Amino acid sequence: MTDSKAAGFVTLQLKFTEPAGNKFKTIACCTFKGPQSEETEYTVSYFFNKNLMMEYNSTRGNWTGFTAYTIEAAKWWNSDHLDPLKKRIERKLLCEDTLDLIQSIDNLTTIPTVRLKSVKRPNGEHASTLVCSAYNFYPKQIRMMWMRNGQEVTTDVSYSDVMPNGDWYYQTHSYLEYFPTSAEKIACMVEHLGLSEPMFVVWDPSLPVEQRTRIAVGLCGLVIGFVIAISGIIYYNKKSAAYITVN
Template sequence: NNSLIVHINEDFYQVRACCTFKGSHFEETEYILTSFFNKNLMMEYNSTRGNWTGFTAYSIEAAKWWNRDPVDAQRRKIERKLLYNLTTIPTVKLKSLKRPNGEHTSTLVCSAYNFYPKQIRMRWMRNGKEVTTDVNYSDVMPNGDWCYQTHSHLKYIPTSAEKIACMVEHLGLSEPMFVVWDPSLPVEQQTQIAVGLCGLVIGFVIAISGIIYCITVYFLFFYGIILAPQLLEYYCFFRIFFFTV
Protein backbone atom coordinates (compact mmCIF):
# COMPACT_ATOMS: atom_id res chain seq x y z
CA ASN A 1 0.00 0.00 0.00
CA ASN A 2 1.16 3.54 -0.79
CA SER A 3 -0.34 6.84 0.32
CA LEU A 4 0.04 10.45 -0.76
CA ILE A 5 -0.94 13.03 1.86
CA VAL A 6 -1.31 16.75 1.13
CA HIS A 7 -2.11 19.48 3.66
CA ILE A 8 -3.60 22.73 2.32
CA ASN A 9 -4.12 25.24 5.13
CA GLU A 10 -6.51 23.39 7.45
CA ASP A 11 -7.68 20.86 4.86
CA PHE A 12 -6.40 17.31 4.56
CA TYR A 13 -6.22 15.39 1.26
CA GLN A 14 -5.04 11.80 0.89
CA VAL A 15 -4.72 9.34 -2.02
CA ARG A 16 -4.16 5.69 -1.23
CA ALA A 17 -3.12 2.95 -3.67
CA CYS A 18 -3.56 -0.73 -2.93
CA CYS A 19 -2.59 -3.70 -5.13
CA THR A 20 -3.73 -7.29 -4.66
CA PHE A 21 -1.97 -10.19 -6.40
CA LYS A 22 -3.27 -13.74 -6.63
CA GLY A 23 -1.89 -16.85 -8.28
CA SER A 24 1.65 -18.17 -8.65
CA HIS A 25 2.20 -16.00 -11.74
CA PHE A 26 0.09 -13.04 -10.56
CA GLU A 27 -2.56 -13.91 -13.14
CA GLU A 28 -5.21 -12.19 -10.98
CA THR A 29 -4.18 -8.63 -10.22
CA GLU A 30 -6.36 -5.84 -8.87
CA TYR A 31 -5.48 -2.36 -7.74
CA ILE A 32 -7.64 0.26 -6.09
CA LEU A 33 -7.07 4.02 -5.86
CA THR A 34 -9.01 5.81 -3.13
CA SER A 35 -9.05 9.53 -2.37
CA PHE A 36 -10.06 11.15 0.92
CA PHE A 37 -10.77 14.76 1.82
CA ASN A 38 -10.66 15.61 5.52
CA LYS A 39 -10.84 11.86 6.21
CA ASN A 40 -14.05 11.51 4.17
CA LEU A 41 -14.02 8.97 1.33
CA MET A 42 -14.50 10.89 -1.92
CA MET A 43 -13.65 8.69 -4.92
CA GLU A 44 -12.43 5.22 -5.77
CA TYR A 45 -10.96 3.63 -8.89
CA ASN A 46 -11.16 -0.15 -9.17
CA SER A 47 -9.18 -1.86 -11.94
CA THR A 48 -11.62 -4.78 -12.03
CA ARG A 49 -14.56 -2.48 -12.75
CA GLY A 50 -12.38 -0.18 -14.85
CA ASN A 51 -13.95 3.13 -13.75
CA TRP A 52 -14.16 5.76 -11.03
CA THR A 53 -16.91 5.82 -8.40
CA GLY A 54 -17.90 8.94 -6.45
CA PHE A 55 -19.33 8.93 -2.93
CA THR A 56 -20.40 12.56 -2.50
CA ALA A 57 -22.43 14.91 -4.67
CA TYR A 58 -19.29 16.66 -5.90
CA SER A 59 -17.18 13.53 -6.38
CA ILE A 60 -19.98 11.75 -8.28
CA GLU A 61 -19.84 14.49 -10.92
CA ALA A 62 -16.03 14.43 -10.85
CA ALA A 63 -16.07 10.65 -11.36
CA LYS A 64 -18.31 11.06 -14.42
CA TRP A 65 -15.87 13.60 -15.88
CA TRP A 66 -12.81 11.40 -15.20
CA ASN A 67 -14.53 8.37 -16.72
CA ARG A 68 -14.96 10.40 -19.94
CA ASP A 69 -11.44 11.84 -19.87
CA PRO A 70 -9.28 10.10 -22.58
CA VAL A 71 -6.04 11.10 -20.83
CA ASP A 72 -7.07 9.48 -17.56
CA ALA A 73 -8.33 6.43 -19.45
CA GLN A 74 -4.92 6.08 -21.12
CA ARG A 75 -3.15 6.32 -17.76
CA ARG A 76 -5.37 3.64 -16.25
CA LYS A 77 -4.83 1.48 -19.35
CA ILE A 78 -1.06 1.68 -18.92
CA GLU A 79 -1.40 0.88 -15.22
CA ARG A 80 -3.52 -2.19 -15.96
CA LYS A 81 -1.07 -3.36 -18.61
CA LEU A 82 1.90 -3.01 -16.29
CA LEU A 83 0.17 -4.62 -13.35
CA TYR A 84 -1.36 -7.51 -15.28
CA ASN A 85 1.76 -8.29 -17.25
CA LEU A 86 4.14 -7.04 -14.55
CA THR A 87 6.89 -6.70 -17.15
CA THR A 88 7.29 -4.96 -20.49
CA ILE A 89 9.97 -6.42 -22.75
CA PRO A 90 12.53 -3.86 -23.96
CA THR A 91 12.81 -2.89 -27.60
CA VAL A 92 16.53 -2.93 -28.45
CA LYS A 93 18.08 -1.04 -31.37
CA LEU A 94 21.69 -0.89 -32.50
CA LYS A 95 23.12 1.86 -34.70
CA SER A 96 26.43 3.42 -35.69
CA LEU A 97 27.29 7.10 -35.32
CA LYS A 98 29.09 8.93 -38.11
CA ARG A 99 32.83 9.16 -37.63
CA PRO A 100 34.41 12.63 -37.52
CA ASN A 101 36.82 13.30 -40.37
CA GLY A 102 40.24 11.82 -39.74
CA GLU A 103 39.17 9.41 -36.98
CA HIS A 104 39.63 5.66 -37.39
CA THR A 105 37.38 4.67 -34.49
CA SER A 106 33.62 4.24 -34.80
CA THR A 107 30.92 4.47 -32.13
CA LEU A 108 28.08 2.00 -31.76
CA VAL A 109 24.99 2.90 -29.75
CA CYS A 110 22.81 0.22 -28.16
CA SER A 111 19.43 1.56 -26.99
CA ALA A 112 16.74 -0.21 -24.98
CA TYR A 113 13.29 1.39 -25.01
CA ASN A 114 9.90 0.93 -23.34
CA PHE A 115 10.76 -1.63 -20.66
CA TYR A 116 9.42 -2.21 -17.16
CA PRO A 117 10.49 -2.68 -14.41
CA LYS A 118 13.46 -0.36 -14.26
CA GLN A 119 16.16 -2.95 -13.58
CA ILE A 120 18.10 -3.86 -16.73
CA ARG A 121 21.62 -4.94 -17.66
CA MET A 122 23.40 -4.21 -20.95
CA ARG A 123 26.75 -5.64 -22.05
CA TRP A 124 28.86 -5.49 -25.20
CA MET A 125 30.22 -8.72 -26.69
CA ARG A 126 33.05 -9.04 -29.23
CA ASN A 127 33.47 -12.51 -30.75
CA GLY A 128 31.63 -14.02 -27.78
CA LYS A 129 33.67 -12.22 -25.08
CA GLU A 130 32.54 -9.29 -22.95
CA VAL A 131 34.02 -5.88 -23.79
CA THR A 132 34.93 -3.79 -20.74
CA THR A 133 37.02 -0.97 -22.27
CA ASP A 134 35.86 2.07 -24.28
CA VAL A 135 32.31 1.47 -23.05
CA ASN A 136 29.97 3.85 -21.23
CA TYR A 137 26.39 3.54 -20.02
CA SER A 138 23.71 6.16 -19.48
CA ASP A 139 21.37 6.27 -16.52
CA VAL A 140 18.04 4.47 -16.78
CA MET A 141 15.61 7.26 -17.66
CA PRO A 142 11.81 7.30 -17.29
CA ASN A 143 9.69 7.85 -20.41
CA GLY A 144 6.85 9.41 -18.45
CA ASP A 145 4.48 6.48 -19.11
CA TRP A 146 5.83 4.13 -16.41
CA CYS A 147 8.33 2.65 -18.85
CA TYR A 148 12.06 3.34 -19.10
CA GLN A 149 14.91 3.67 -21.58
CA THR A 150 18.70 3.45 -21.42
CA HIS A 151 21.65 3.69 -23.83
CA SER A 152 25.22 2.43 -24.09
CA HIS A 153 28.11 3.51 -26.35
CA LEU A 154 31.03 1.45 -27.60
CA LYS A 155 34.07 2.90 -29.38
CA TYR A 156 35.88 0.46 -31.65
CA ILE A 157 38.01 0.19 -34.79
CA PRO A 158 36.00 -1.61 -37.50
CA THR A 159 37.46 -4.85 -38.83
CA SER A 160 35.90 -7.41 -41.17
CA ALA A 161 36.64 -10.45 -39.01
CA GLU A 162 35.02 -9.53 -35.70
CA LYS A 163 31.42 -9.98 -34.56
CA ILE A 164 30.02 -7.34 -32.21
CA ALA A 165 26.74 -7.72 -30.33
CA CYS A 166 24.79 -5.93 -27.62
CA MET A 167 23.44 -8.25 -24.92
CA VAL A 168 20.43 -7.19 -22.84
CA GLU A 169 19.15 -8.92 -19.70
CA HIS A 170 15.76 -8.00 -18.24
CA LEU A 171 13.10 -9.54 -16.04
CA GLY A 172 10.70 -9.74 -18.99
CA LEU A 173 13.13 -11.85 -21.04
CA SER A 174 13.35 -15.58 -20.45
CA GLU A 175 16.94 -15.48 -21.75
CA PRO A 176 19.42 -12.73 -22.70
CA MET A 177 18.66 -10.86 -25.92
CA PHE A 178 21.51 -10.51 -28.42
CA VAL A 179 21.44 -7.83 -31.13
CA VAL A 180 24.31 -8.36 -33.59
CA TRP A 181 25.77 -5.37 -35.41
CA ASP A 182 25.37 -5.59 -39.20
CA PRO A 183 27.86 -3.22 -40.91
CA SER A 184 25.98 -3.30 -44.23
CA LEU A 185 24.05 -0.23 -45.29
CA PRO A 186 20.57 0.26 -43.84
CA VAL A 187 17.58 -0.43 -46.09
CA GLU A 188 16.81 3.30 -46.34
CA GLN A 189 20.28 4.12 -47.67
CA GLN A 190 20.19 1.17 -50.07
CA THR A 191 16.87 2.46 -51.45
CA GLN A 192 18.26 5.99 -51.86
CA ILE A 193 21.29 4.67 -53.76
CA ALA A 194 19.09 2.50 -56.02
CA VAL A 195 16.79 5.43 -56.82
CA GLY A 196 19.78 7.66 -57.57
CA LEU A 197 21.30 5.08 -59.93
CA CYS A 198 17.98 4.63 -61.74
CA GLY A 199 17.70 8.38 -62.23
CA LEU A 200 21.27 8.53 -63.54
CA VAL A 201 20.62 5.71 -66.04
CA ILE A 202 17.38 7.32 -67.26
CA GLY A 203 19.13 10.67 -67.71
CA PHE A 204 21.97 9.03 -69.62
CA VAL A 205 19.52 7.20 -71.94
CA ILE A 206 17.61 10.43 -72.63
CA ALA A 207 20.85 12.30 -73.38
CA ILE A 208 22.09 9.62 -75.80
CA SER A 209 18.68 9.49 -77.49
CA GLY A 210 18.74 13.26 -77.95
CA ILE A 211 22.22 13.18 -79.49
CA ILE A 212 21.25 10.38 -81.89
CA TYR A 213 18.07 12.24 -82.82
CA CYS A 214 19.96 15.47 -83.56
CA ILE A 215 22.59 13.69 -85.67
CA THR A 216 19.90 11.84 -87.65
CA VAL A 217 17.92 15.02 -88.38
CA TYR A 218 21.11 16.85 -89.39
CA PHE A 219 22.08 14.21 -91.96
CA LEU A 220 18.54 14.04 -93.34
CA PHE A 221 18.60 17.80 -93.83
CA PHE A 222 22.15 17.74 -95.23
CA TYR A 223 21.22 15.22 -97.94
CA GLY A 224 17.99 17.03 -98.75
CA ILE A 225 15.64 14.37 -97.45
CA ILE A 226 13.86 16.93 -95.24
CA LEU A 227 13.36 20.64 -95.93
CA ALA A 228 13.90 23.65 -93.67
CA PRO A 229 10.24 23.91 -92.48
CA GLN A 230 10.31 20.24 -91.57
CA LEU A 231 13.62 20.80 -89.77
CA LEU A 232 11.94 23.51 -87.68
CA GLU A 233 9.15 21.09 -86.78
CA TYR A 234 11.68 18.44 -85.73
CA TYR A 235 13.55 21.04 -83.67
CA CYS A 236 10.35 22.08 -81.87
CA PHE A 237 9.51 18.43 -81.20
CA PHE A 238 13.00 17.89 -79.82
CA ARG A 239 12.70 20.87 -77.45
CA ILE A 240 9.23 19.88 -76.24
CA PHE A 241 9.98 16.18 -75.72
CA PHE A 242 13.52 16.09 -74.36
CA PHE A 243 13.38 19.20 -72.19
CA THR A 244 10.08 18.36 -70.52
CA VAL A 245 10.80 14.71 -69.67
Protein backbone atom coordinates in the same frame (compact mmCIF):
# COMPACT_ATOMS: atom_id res chain seq x y z
CA MET B 1 11.18 -1.97 -6.79
CA THR B 2 14.05 -4.02 -5.43
CA ASP B 3 12.56 -7.39 -6.30
CA SER B 4 9.54 -7.41 -8.58
CA LYS B 5 8.44 -10.80 -7.24
CA ALA B 6 8.92 -10.12 -3.54
CA ALA B 7 8.31 -6.49 -2.71
CA GLY B 8 6.61 -3.35 -3.99
CA PHE B 9 6.67 0.29 -3.00
CA VAL B 10 4.16 3.11 -3.13
CA THR B 11 5.44 6.53 -2.07
CA LEU B 12 3.21 9.57 -1.59
CA GLN B 13 4.90 12.91 -0.99
CA LEU B 14 3.42 16.16 0.29
CA LYS B 15 5.72 19.17 0.34
CA PHE B 16 5.11 22.40 2.23
CA THR B 17 7.45 25.35 1.79
CA GLU B 18 7.61 28.44 3.98
CA PRO B 19 8.32 31.89 2.46
CA ALA B 20 11.77 31.86 4.08
CA GLY B 21 12.67 28.73 2.13
CA ASN B 22 12.39 26.18 4.97
CA LYS B 23 10.98 22.95 3.58
CA PHE B 24 8.70 20.49 5.32
CA LYS B 25 8.08 17.17 3.62
CA THR B 26 5.98 14.18 4.59
CA ILE B 27 6.50 10.79 3.00
CA ALA B 28 4.07 7.91 3.45
CA CYS B 29 5.46 4.58 2.26
CA CYS B 30 3.91 1.11 1.88
CA THR B 31 6.37 -1.77 1.74
CA PHE B 32 4.83 -5.02 0.52
CA LYS B 33 6.81 -7.92 1.95
CA GLY B 34 4.46 -10.63 0.72
CA PRO B 35 1.11 -11.35 -0.95
CA GLN B 36 -0.91 -10.88 2.25
CA SER B 37 -1.99 -7.49 3.56
CA GLU B 38 -0.73 -8.43 7.04
CA GLU B 39 2.79 -8.44 5.62
CA THR B 40 2.57 -4.78 4.58
CA GLU B 41 4.64 -2.25 6.51
CA TYR B 42 3.42 1.35 6.65
CA THR B 43 5.78 4.20 7.50
CA VAL B 44 5.34 7.97 7.77
CA SER B 45 8.43 10.19 7.77
CA TYR B 46 8.66 13.91 8.50
CA PHE B 47 11.55 15.89 7.02
CA PHE B 48 12.70 19.45 7.62
CA ASN B 49 15.30 20.91 5.22
CA LYS B 50 15.96 17.35 3.99
CA ASN B 51 16.72 16.13 7.54
CA LEU B 52 14.65 13.27 8.96
CA MET B 53 12.90 14.54 12.10
CA MET B 54 10.30 11.90 13.02
CA GLU B 55 9.13 8.54 11.75
CA TYR B 56 6.16 6.28 12.38
CA ASN B 57 6.55 2.55 11.69
CA SER B 58 3.56 0.18 11.72
CA THR B 59 5.78 -2.82 12.53
CA ARG B 60 7.01 -1.14 15.73
CA GLY B 61 3.64 0.55 16.22
CA ASN B 62 5.01 3.86 17.44
CA TRP B 63 6.73 7.14 16.57
CA THR B 64 10.48 7.72 16.82
CA GLY B 65 12.03 11.18 17.18
CA PHE B 66 15.54 12.06 16.02
CA THR B 67 16.02 15.49 17.59
CA ALA B 68 15.50 16.79 21.10
CA TYR B 69 12.22 18.45 20.10
CA THR B 70 10.84 15.54 18.04
CA ILE B 71 11.75 13.01 20.72
CA GLU B 72 9.38 14.82 23.06
CA ALA B 73 6.79 15.14 20.30
CA ALA B 74 7.04 11.39 19.63
CA LYS B 75 6.39 10.68 23.30
CA TRP B 76 3.24 12.84 23.17
CA TRP B 77 1.94 11.19 19.97
CA ASN B 78 2.70 7.69 21.31
CA SER B 79 0.54 8.50 24.33
CA ASP B 80 -2.36 9.64 22.13
CA HIS B 81 -4.90 6.77 22.05
CA LEU B 82 -6.47 8.06 18.80
CA ASP B 83 -3.23 8.17 16.80
CA PRO B 84 -2.92 4.34 16.40
CA LEU B 85 -6.49 4.28 15.05
CA LYS B 86 -5.63 7.03 12.54
CA LYS B 87 -2.57 5.11 11.39
CA ARG B 88 -4.55 1.87 10.96
CA ILE B 89 -7.06 3.73 8.76
CA GLU B 90 -4.23 5.32 6.74
CA ARG B 91 -2.53 1.94 6.33
CA LYS B 92 -5.76 0.34 5.10
CA LEU B 93 -6.54 3.12 2.61
CA LEU B 94 -3.02 3.58 1.23
CA CYS B 95 -1.65 0.04 1.46
CA GLU B 96 -4.15 -2.78 1.95
CA ASP B 97 -6.83 -1.43 -0.43
CA THR B 98 -4.26 -0.96 -3.20
CA LEU B 99 -2.46 -4.27 -2.76
CA ASP B 100 -4.16 -5.96 -5.74
CA LEU B 101 -3.41 -2.97 -7.96
CA ILE B 102 0.24 -2.91 -6.91
CA GLN B 103 0.62 -6.63 -7.54
CA SER B 104 -0.97 -6.35 -11.01
CA ILE B 105 1.39 -3.49 -11.90
CA ASP B 106 4.30 -5.43 -10.40
CA ASN B 107 3.58 -8.35 -12.75
CA LEU B 108 3.28 -6.10 -15.80
CA THR B 109 6.23 -6.33 -18.18
CA THR B 110 6.91 -4.81 -21.57
CA ILE B 111 9.71 -6.19 -23.76
CA PRO B 112 12.26 -3.56 -24.81
CA THR B 113 12.71 -2.49 -28.42
CA VAL B 114 16.46 -2.57 -29.10
CA ARG B 115 18.22 -0.62 -31.85
CA LEU B 116 21.88 -0.58 -32.77
CA LYS B 117 23.59 2.14 -34.80
CA SER B 118 27.05 3.56 -35.48
CA VAL B 119 28.02 7.20 -34.97
CA LYS B 120 31.13 8.43 -36.75
CA ARG B 121 33.67 10.46 -34.82
CA PRO B 122 34.33 14.04 -35.96
CA ASN B 123 37.65 15.24 -37.41
CA GLY B 124 38.07 12.12 -39.52
CA GLU B 125 39.07 9.84 -36.64
CA HIS B 126 39.09 6.12 -37.41
CA ALA B 127 37.36 5.22 -34.14
CA SER B 128 33.57 4.99 -34.15
CA THR B 129 30.89 4.81 -31.48
CA LEU B 130 28.29 2.07 -31.44
CA VAL B 131 25.06 3.04 -29.71
CA CYS B 132 22.74 0.35 -28.34
CA SER B 133 19.35 1.83 -27.40
CA ALA B 134 16.52 0.11 -25.54
CA TYR B 135 13.08 1.74 -25.72
CA ASN B 136 9.57 1.24 -24.33
CA PHE B 137 10.30 -1.32 -21.61
CA TYR B 138 8.83 -1.89 -18.15
CA PRO B 139 9.84 -2.34 -15.37
CA LYS B 140 12.93 -0.13 -15.40
CA GLN B 141 15.40 -2.81 -14.27
CA ILE B 142 17.47 -3.73 -17.32
CA ARG B 143 21.00 -4.95 -18.07
CA MET B 144 22.93 -4.12 -21.23
CA MET B 145 26.26 -5.69 -22.17
CA TRP B 146 28.59 -5.52 -25.16
CA MET B 147 30.01 -8.75 -26.60
CA ARG B 148 33.01 -9.04 -28.93
CA ASN B 149 33.46 -12.49 -30.50
CA GLY B 150 31.42 -14.01 -27.67
CA GLN B 151 33.37 -12.29 -24.88
CA GLU B 152 32.13 -9.46 -22.69
CA VAL B 153 33.64 -6.05 -23.44
CA THR B 154 34.56 -4.15 -20.27
CA THR B 155 36.64 -1.26 -21.65
CA ASP B 156 35.56 1.80 -23.66
CA VAL B 157 31.95 1.20 -22.58
CA SER B 158 29.60 3.77 -21.04
CA TYR B 159 25.92 3.89 -20.10
CA SER B 160 23.22 6.49 -19.78
CA ASP B 161 20.74 6.58 -16.93
CA VAL B 162 17.47 4.68 -17.25
CA MET B 163 15.09 7.50 -18.13
CA PRO B 164 11.27 7.58 -18.07
CA ASN B 165 9.89 7.52 -21.59
CA GLY B 166 6.32 8.47 -20.67
CA ASP B 167 3.27 6.22 -20.17
CA TRP B 168 5.07 3.94 -17.67
CA TYR B 169 7.86 3.07 -20.12
CA TYR B 170 11.62 3.61 -19.89
CA GLN B 171 14.60 3.99 -22.19
CA THR B 172 18.35 3.70 -21.83
CA HIS B 173 21.46 3.75 -24.02
CA SER B 174 24.88 2.11 -24.00
CA TYR B 175 27.95 3.27 -25.93
CA LEU B 176 30.97 1.37 -27.21
CA GLU B 177 34.06 3.07 -28.64
CA TYR B 178 35.71 0.80 -31.22
CA PHE B 179 37.90 0.58 -34.31
CA PRO B 180 35.99 -1.25 -37.06
CA THR B 181 37.57 -4.49 -38.29
CA SER B 182 36.17 -7.14 -40.61
CA ALA B 183 37.16 -10.06 -38.37
CA GLU B 184 35.17 -9.02 -35.29
CA LYS B 185 31.61 -9.91 -34.39
CA ILE B 186 30.13 -7.30 -32.06
CA ALA B 187 26.75 -7.66 -30.39
CA CYS B 188 24.68 -5.84 -27.79
CA MET B 189 23.14 -8.16 -25.21
CA VAL B 190 20.02 -7.07 -23.29
CA GLU B 191 18.55 -8.79 -20.23
CA HIS B 192 15.10 -7.80 -18.96
CA LEU B 193 12.32 -9.30 -16.87
CA GLY B 194 10.06 -9.48 -19.92
CA LEU B 195 12.57 -11.61 -21.84
CA SER B 196 12.72 -15.35 -21.26
CA GLU B 197 16.35 -15.29 -22.43
CA PRO B 198 18.90 -12.57 -23.24
CA MET B 199 18.34 -10.65 -26.47
CA PHE B 200 21.34 -10.33 -28.82
CA VAL B 201 21.49 -7.63 -31.50
CA VAL B 202 24.49 -8.20 -33.78
CA TRP B 203 26.14 -5.21 -35.40
CA ASP B 204 26.11 -5.44 -39.22
CA PRO B 205 28.52 -2.90 -40.73
CA SER B 206 26.79 -3.14 -44.13
CA LEU B 207 24.32 -0.43 -45.10
CA PRO B 208 20.77 -0.70 -43.77
CA VAL B 209 18.10 -1.90 -46.17
CA GLU B 210 16.53 1.56 -46.39
CA GLN B 211 19.84 3.17 -47.26
CA ARG B 212 20.66 0.51 -49.86
CA THR B 213 17.23 1.09 -51.41
CA ARG B 214 17.78 4.82 -51.63
CA ILE B 215 21.16 4.29 -53.30
CA ALA B 216 19.70 1.78 -55.79
CA VAL B 217 16.88 4.16 -56.70
CA GLY B 218 19.40 6.97 -57.17
CA LEU B 219 21.56 4.84 -59.45
CA CYS B 220 18.54 3.79 -61.54
CA GLY B 221 17.57 7.41 -61.94
CA LEU B 222 21.09 8.28 -63.01
CA VAL B 223 21.16 5.46 -65.60
CA ILE B 224 17.74 6.42 -66.99
CA GLY B 225 18.82 10.03 -67.28
CA PHE B 226 22.01 9.00 -69.06
CA VAL B 227 20.05 6.84 -71.54
CA ILE B 228 17.61 9.68 -72.27
CA ALA B 229 20.48 12.09 -72.84
CA ILE B 230 22.24 9.69 -75.28
CA SER B 231 18.94 9.06 -77.11
CA GLY B 232 18.43 12.78 -77.47
CA ILE B 233 21.90 13.27 -78.91
CA ILE B 234 21.43 10.43 -81.42
CA TYR B 235 18.03 11.77 -82.46
CA TYR B 236 19.43 15.27 -82.86
CA ASN B 237 22.33 13.99 -85.03
CA LYS B 238 19.96 12.03 -87.29
CA LYS B 239 17.69 15.04 -87.78
CA SER B 240 20.63 17.24 -88.55
CA ALA B 241 21.99 14.75 -91.14
CA ALA B 242 18.58 14.47 -92.83
CA TYR B 243 18.27 18.26 -93.04
CA ILE B 244 21.70 18.58 -94.69
CA THR B 245 20.93 15.81 -97.27
CA VAL B 246 17.67 17.43 -98.45
CA ASN B 247 19.33 20.80 -99.07
